[in-house]
Amino acid sequence: MITRFLLQGMNRSLRLFVLLVLAVGVALPLLNQLMPPGSPFHVPAWLLQLIGKYLSFALLALAVDLVWGFCGILSLGHGAFFALGGYCMGMYLMRQIGSRGVYGNPLLPDFMVFLNYKQLPWFWYGFDNFGFAMLMAVLVPSILAFALGWFAFRSRVTGVYLSIITQAMTFALMLAFFRNDMGLGGNNGMTDFKEILGFSVQADSTRAVLCFASALTLALGLIVSAAIVGSRFGKALTAVRDAESRMRFLGYRVEGYKLFVFVFSAAMAGIAGALYVPQVGIINPSEFSPANSIEAVLWVAVGGRGTLIGPVIGAFIVNFGKTWLTGALPEVWLFALGALFIVVTLLLPKGVVGLWGQIKARSQAKKARAPT
Amino acid sequence: MTDTSMRSTSALLYLSGVTVSFDGFKALNNLSLLVEPGEMRAIIGPNGAGKTTMMDVVTGKTRPDSGEVVFDGRADLTKLDEADIATLGIGRKFQKPTVFENHTVRDNLLLALSGLRNWYRLLLAMPTRAENDRLAEILSIIRMEEQQHMLGARLSHGQKQWLEIGMLLAQDPKLLLVDEPVAGMTDVETETTAQVLREINKTHSVVVVEHDMSFVRALDVKVTVLHEGSMLAEGTLDQVSADQRVVEVYLGR
Ligand SMILES: Nc1ncnc2c1ncn2[C@@H]1O[C@H](COP(=O)(O)OP(=O)(O)OP(=O)(O)O)[C@@H](O)[C@H]1O
Ligand SMILES: [Mg+2]
Numbered sequence: 001m002i003t004r005f006l007l008q009g010m011n012r013s014l015r016l017f018v019l020l021v022l023a024v025g026v027a028l029p030l031l032n033q034l035m036p037p038g039s040p041f042h043v044p045a046w047l048l049q050l051i052g053k054y055l056s057f058a059l060l061a062l063a064v065d066l067v068w069g070f071c072g073i074l075s076l077g078h079g080a081f082f083a084l085g086g087y088c089m090g091m092y093l094m095r096q097i098g099s100r101g102v103y104g105n106p107l108l109p110d111f112m113v114f115l116n117y118k119q120l121p122w123f124w125y126g127f128d129n130f131g132f133a134m135l136m137a138v139l140v141p142s143i144l145a146f147a148l149g150w151f152a153f154r155s156r157v158t159g160v161y162l163s164i165i166t167q168a169m170t171f172a173l174m175l176a177f178f179r180n181d182m183g184l185g186g187n188n189g190m191t192d193f194k195e196i197l198g199f200s201v202q203a204d205s206t207r208a209v210l211c212f213a214s215a216l217t218l219a220l221g222l223i224v225s226a227a228i229v230g231s232r233f234g235k236a237l238t239a240v241r242d243a244e245s246r247m248r249f250l251g252y253r254v255e256g257y258k259l260f261v262f263v264f265s266a267a268m269a270g271i272a273g274a275l276y277v278p279q280v281g282i283i284n285p286s287e288f289s290p291a292n293s294i295e296a297v298l299w300v301a302v303g304g305r306g307t308l309i310g311p312v313i314g315a316f317i318v319n320f321g322k323t324w325l326t327g328a329l330p331e332v333w334l335f336a337l338g339a340l341f342i343v344v345t346l347l348l349p350k351g352v353v354g355l356w357g358q359i360k361a362r363s364q365a366k367k368a369r370a371p372t
Numbered sequence: 373m374t375d376t377s378m379r380s381t382s383a384l385l386y387l388s389g390v391t392v393s394f395d396g397f398k399a400l401n402n403l404s405l406l407v408e409p410g411e412m413r414a415i416i417g418p419n420g421a422g423k424t425t426m427m428d429v430v431t432g433k434t435r436p437d438s439g440e441v442v443f444d445g446r447a448d449l450t451k452l453d454e455a456d457i458a459t460l461g462i463g464r465k466f467q468k469p470t471v472f473e474n475h476t477v478r479d480n481l482l483l484a485l486s487g488l489r490n491w492y493r494l495l496l497a498m499p500t501r502a503e504n505d506r507l508a509e510i511l512s513i514i515r516m517e518e519q520q521h522m523l524g525a526r527l528s529h530g531q532k533q534w535l536e537i538g539m540l541l542a543q544d545p546k547l548l549l550v551d552e553p554v555a556g557m558t559d560v561e562t563e564t565t566a567q568v569l570r571e572i573n574k575t576h577s578v579v580v581v582e583h584d585m586s587f588v589r590a591l592d593v594k595v596t597v598l599h600e601g602s603m604l605a606e607g608t609l610d611q612v613s614a615d616q617r618v619v620e621v622y623l624g625r
Contacts, residue, residue, distance in 0.1 A: 004498075005495070005496055228495070231494065231495050231497070232488070232494040232495075233491055233494040233497075235475060235479055235482070235483060236483060236491070236494055238474055238475070239472045239475060239483055242472055242474055243470055243472055243473075245433070245454070246472070247483075248453070248454035248458070249433075249458055249463075249464050250458055250463075250483065250484055250539075250543060251455050251458030251543070252489055253489065253490075254455070256490070256491045257491045260492075
């Protein structure tokens with residue numbers, strides 16, 4: 001039953017793509033660990049870290065695409081779910097520091113000692129346990145998405161109004177997390193992590209495992225998303241996207257469909273955030289910045305909305321461009337981003353994946369026309 | 373009150389004193405209408421008479437300002453939403469054909485097929501033998517076996533109309549509301565549609581709105597004439613077309 005469910009959405013190109021993701025996730029860490037540093041085949045740790053980061057962004061993009069590409073809900077607040085997942089991981093990592101902090105307090109993280117906390121706030125309990133923290137990285141974004149979706153979808157808030165609400169949500173969270181009395185590190189956030197599951201977060205071997213874990217999670221995310229999209233539920237979902245009121249007149253409770261993907265997608269974004277934080281070594285309120293959520297939407301638009309491969313490709317292309325440009329010409333990046341947005345909406349409505357489909361169709365048509 | 377006595381009539385659809393206004397303009401003005409179980413009713417009337425608005429009220433899309441709308445002698449349709457009303461057994465074909473453009477003809481029918489509606493059931497649902505048989509049956513009734521794997525977006529206007537009728541069949545409602553089914557069809561297609569509707573009427577109640585008089589004549593059923601949101605006349609097509617007020621309304625536009 002479960003395997004049949006999981007396999008129903010897989011087609012050949014997606015299967016190849018999942019294998020590619022896994023191959024990258026296995027090969028890069030192995031080349032880092034097995035090849036000596038002088039060898040031309042050695043993959044440096046910074047590259048592992050970079051690819052691992054991109055992989056977590058790709059998972060976030062996939063989450064955005066599930067709601068936007070397949071259900072027509074343009075969420076401009078997925079960065080918030082990503083950041084909440086990241087904060088849960090950050091809290092775990094903070095509690096692993098223990099007495100090695102600057103103030104040497106065995107229980108309280110440094111920023112709490114600095115702010116004269118006498119005891120650990122209640123919501124920090126349990127976060128010394130990795131399993132609990134990961135559970136929260138999924139649950140906290142899910143619960144927030146459920147609460148927001150419950151009200152919005154029932155009162156039939158759609159289109160640009162929904163986008164504005166989600167954007168307001170991430171903005172409000174950013175302001176809240178900037179405050180010191182939230183007990184979550186204020187504007188400095190959390191950093192100076194030492195260990196994850198007993199392994200140093202700085203070690204190459206840990207980076208290798210994290211990169212692999214990100215690839216594996218992305219592959220799983222692709223498989224489960226494909227199963228959802230390929231099921232009869234998925235057909236109903238795209239029908240809701242294309243003609244919501246028609247679905248209601250057919251007897252479908254549209255809110256239930258939207259709520260499920262919205263919550264599932266938020267959970268996926270939370271996991272992506274939890275993978276991101278140990279690889280970049282910091283989480284702070286700027287992750288909630290509205291621009292982050294908009295950027296994630298752009299990744300999907302560039303790669304190809306409403307496809308599963310598109311968001312992954314889009315996340316890699318845009319972030320590679322960002323890494324390169326912010327290094328080479330930092331002041332140009334924002335303009336490049338804006339230009340990209342215009343080019344994609346005007347010329348590539350189906351993104352890079354759609355372009356690829358067009359080229360293939362054209363060459364096939366040419367072949368068909370050519371005399372044999 | 374007379375209301376309660378009327379409610380206990382055998383009528384399948386019962387509208388009484390229904391008024392709908394848009395910014396002060398009364399699209400429906402104290403409209404009353406009775407449709408008996410098993411009946412097919414044709415509704416005619418000039419543009420803007422309120423025919424589509426009447427269907428909007430029955431299907432829960434528009435809430436009336438006042439009046440009663442009762443289905444099957446018990447369900448108060450003014451209190452229910454679209455999905456509830458559809459589940460009770462009222463299906464609708466829209467004036468502007470709306471099929472799912474990014475789904476194949478077959479998937480359009482599958483989505484309309486009565487039965488599964490819960491999202492969690494649909495996640496694991498596999499097509500059953502009975503469902504496939506039913507789809508094959510409907511595809512043959514609407515004569516679209518060959519197009520079953522074609523996307524909705526690629527269908528012609530007439531084919532979309534047919535697909536919508538097929539979706540109604542798949543939904544298998546007690547009452548079908550059909551808004552202008554033959555708009556944009558050729559004479560032959562119009563003739564076939566009339567046949568199909570008469571066939572459907574053997575097992576379902578039907579309310580059909582149409583401007584095409586030859587089509588209404590071919591249906592050969594009781595006709596209700598709407599004008600400015602109220603009922604103007606009711607009877608056979610010959611009776612209503614002999615009515616002086618009806619003639620005026622149609623000539624006057
Ligand atoms: N949502 C709305 N807002 C404002 N006015 C509306 C709305 N819906 C319908 N109307 C008006 O109500 C009147 C009745 O419209 P309706 O669509 O019911 O007419 P109809 O009998 O179906 O006409 P047609 O034969 O052209 O389809 C029209 O004057 C229309 O402009
Ligand atoms: Mg109309």
